[in-house]
Amino acid sequence: MNIKMNPLLPESDAREAALFFVVAALCFLAVLATLVARGTYTAAEAWTAQVEGEMTVLVSDTDRRGAETAAGLIEELPGVERAHVLTDDELDELLSPSFGPGGIPDGIPLPLLIAVDAEGDTTALAAEIDTTLAEAGIAGRADTHSAYAAEVREALGTLRIAAIGTVLLLTMTAISVIAFATHAALLARKDIVDVLHLAGAEDRFIARLFERRFWLLGLKAGAAGSVAALAVTAIIVFSAQSSSAPSELLPKLSLDQWDLIILAVSPIAGALAARIAARVTVGRSLRSSL
Amino acid sequence: MTQAGAPLATEPAVELNGVSLRYDTADDVLTDIDIRLKPGTFNFLTGPSGAGKSSLLKLLYLAHAPTSGEVRLFGQRTADMSRNQLSALRRRIGVVFQDFRLLDHLTAFENVALPLRVSGEKPEDYRDEVVDLVRWVGLGERIHAFPPALSGGEQQRLAIARALINKPDILIADEPTGNVDPDMARRIFRLFIELNRRLNTTVIIATHDMHIIREFKAPVLKLQDGLLYADTAYEQA
Numbered sequence: 001m002n003i004k005m006n007p008l009l010p011e012s013d014a015r016e017a018a019l020f021f022v023v024a025a026l027c028f029l030a031v032l033a034t035l036v037a038r039g040t041y042t043a044a045e046a047w048t049a050q051v052e053g054e055m056t057v058l059v060s061d062t063d064r065r066g067a068e069t070a071a072g073l074i075e076e077l078p079g080v081e082r083a084h085v086l087t088d089d090e091l092d093e094l095l096s097p098s099f100g101p102g103g104i105p106d107g108i109p110l111p112l113l114i115a116v117d118a119e120g121d122t123t124a125l126a127a128e129i130d131t132t133l134a135e136a137g138i139a140g141r142a143d144t145h146s147a148y149a150a151e152v153r154e155a156l157g158t159l160r161i162a163a164i165g166t167v168l169l170l171t172m173t174a175i176s177v178i179a180f181a182t183h184a185a186l187l188a189r190k191d192i193v194d195v196l197h198l199a200g201a202e203d204r205f206i207a208r209l210f211e212r213r214f215w216l217l218g219l220k221a222g223a224a225g226s227v228a229a230l231a232v233t234a235i236i237v238f239s240a241q242s243s244s245a246p247s248e249l250l251p252k253l254s255l256d257q258w259d260l261i262i263l264a265v266s267p268i269a270g271a272l273a274a275r276i277a278a279r280v281t282v283g284r285s286l287r288s289s290l
Numbered sequence: 291m292t293q294a295g296a297p298l299a300t301e302p303a304v305e306l307n308g309v310s311l312r313y314d315t316a317d318d319v320l321t322d323i324d325i326r327l328k329p330g331t332f333n334f335l336t337g338p339s340g341a342g343k344s345s346l347l348k349l350l351y352l353a354h355a356p357t358s359g360e361v362r363l364f365g366q367r368t369a370d371m372s373r374n375q376l377s378a379l380r381r382r383i384g385v386v387f388q389d390f391r392l393l394d395h396l397t398a399f400e401n402v403a404l405p406l407r408v409s410g411e412k413p414e415d416y417r418d419e420v421v422d423l424v425r426w427v428g429l430g431e432r433i434h435a436f437p438p439a440l441s442g443g444e445q446q447r448l449a450i451a452r453a454l455i456n457k458p459d460i461l462i463a464d465e466p467t468g469n470v471d472p473d474m475a476r477r478i479f480r481l482f483i484e485l486n487r488r489l490n491t492t493v494i495i496a497t498h499d500m501h502i503i504r505e506f507k508a509p510v511l512k513l514q515d516g517l518l519y520a521d522t523a524y525e526q527a
Contacts, residue, residue, distance in 0.1 A: 005403075011395075191391065194353075195391050195393060196404075197377075198351060198352075198353060198385060199380065199381070200377050200379075200380040200456075201377065202377045205408055205410075290353065290376065
């Protein structure tokens with residue numbers, strides 16, 4: 001005689017199919033939000049680091065040769081990687097947002113700007129540049145972009161809080177939905193729970209049935225959501241890489257090892273949340289009876 | 291009086307002292323009930339519909355706690371027991387529900403094996419025992435059938451087999467012959483008598499079938515309007 005037993009809880013029904021879809025969708029959104037938030041943050045961090053590592057020196061009362069001399073003096077200072085006087089084309093490109101596609105009108109005097117790539121504390125370096133230029137008799141002032149970078153940093157902090165908040169909200173929503181669904185499943189199968197209870201099953205035994213069911217459901221739905229998020233991310237990465245004009249400020253979705261860890265961990269986290277929600281809900285429900 | 295099998299212990303198997311039961315804010319369903327049943331006795335519980343028979347049985351098979359008074363089973367006060375101890379106690383009680391409460395997604399074999407399965411026993415260990423019991427209740431040919439495919443009488447016998455598989459110390463049956471013809475009712479009662487004789491099980495059967503009560507000659511507990519009037523002798527039923 002075959003003694004393979006049917007599960008004590010019936011196979012999944014339409015309610016669980018709907019729950020599967022909801023959990024998969026929430027997991028998809030949570031993973032995508034996490035990846036996008038991480039990518040955006042990575043891009044913004046890189047961009048800020050670049051801004052903070054650059055300085056602009058405005059020289060006046062001199063010609064281009066004097067500016068070249070000043071750039072040479074600056075380049076000799078410790079901590080300076082490169083200093084060069086911006087060409088007319090570079091200035092044109094730099095100022096084009098202010099003047100539009102027609103470029104800078106003829107007759108407008110262009111400032112002489114030296115772009116400095118630096119490492120370390122740019123504030124101290126700026127003071128040193130100002131002193132060096134003054135000693136050489138060149139009128140010039142170094143701008144570290146610090147005020148601008150501070151604004152970017154503040155915006156980044158807000159972005160980080162928003163990203164964490166979004167992920168937390170989606171996670172809490174997923175847990176709440178699972179808890180609600182578990183409660184509904186428990187009510188729908190109250191007849192089975194009652195029979196098991198009166199047959200002498202301990203609370204732990206009954207809770208474990210629901211835990212196992214929702215753990216597996218959470219794992220499968222979470223995996224489906226993660227795979228969908230992986231597909232969408234791959235499409236975005238592919239589109240960004242094939243784009244001729246990628247923007248520095250677009251999220252840097254790279255699918256590196258951390259992204260893959262997020263994709264792998266999310267279904268497990270979703271399933272764990274489902275399991276804990278099931279345990280708490282079933283436990284609470286059973287304790288309300290004798 | 292059919293009281294087969296001498297009691298093995300002096301401690302009552304079932305003892306209710308001053309028990310009352312009330313659901314929510316309604317009036318008492320049971321009022322100040324006192325019962326003492328010795329181990330190995332066979333008892334009928336009777337009374338008109340709404341008298342509180344099912345409620346009294348629910349107190350006995352630990353589905354409800356009394357609103358007041360105390361329930362003692364095998365000398366243990368149930369109110370003092372932990373949830374796991376109550377679960378262990380439930381495993382010593384077999385219940386035949388009025389509506390059978392079979393699980394439709396489990397086979398006849400699995401339904402009968404349910405109390406053993408929830409106790410953590412392995413199928414290999416109880417397979418033969420379950421098969422024997424299913425045959426004993428005349429369902430050997432239907433052992434792989436699911437309850438919806440069984441007749442009312444077959445479902446009844448399956449529910450009885452499930453109640454007996456643990457060799458319970460107490461068997462409680464709520465109107466166990468309510469849905470079967472008289473011949474089947476007699477067969478079922480003979481099954482209970484046999485159980486009572488063979489295993490010294492304390493049997494409590496709620497019924498309002500006076501023909502059965504007279505035929506099987508057992509003590510009668512009579513409930514009316516939530517009150518237990520007396521341990522009435524079967525001759526007076």
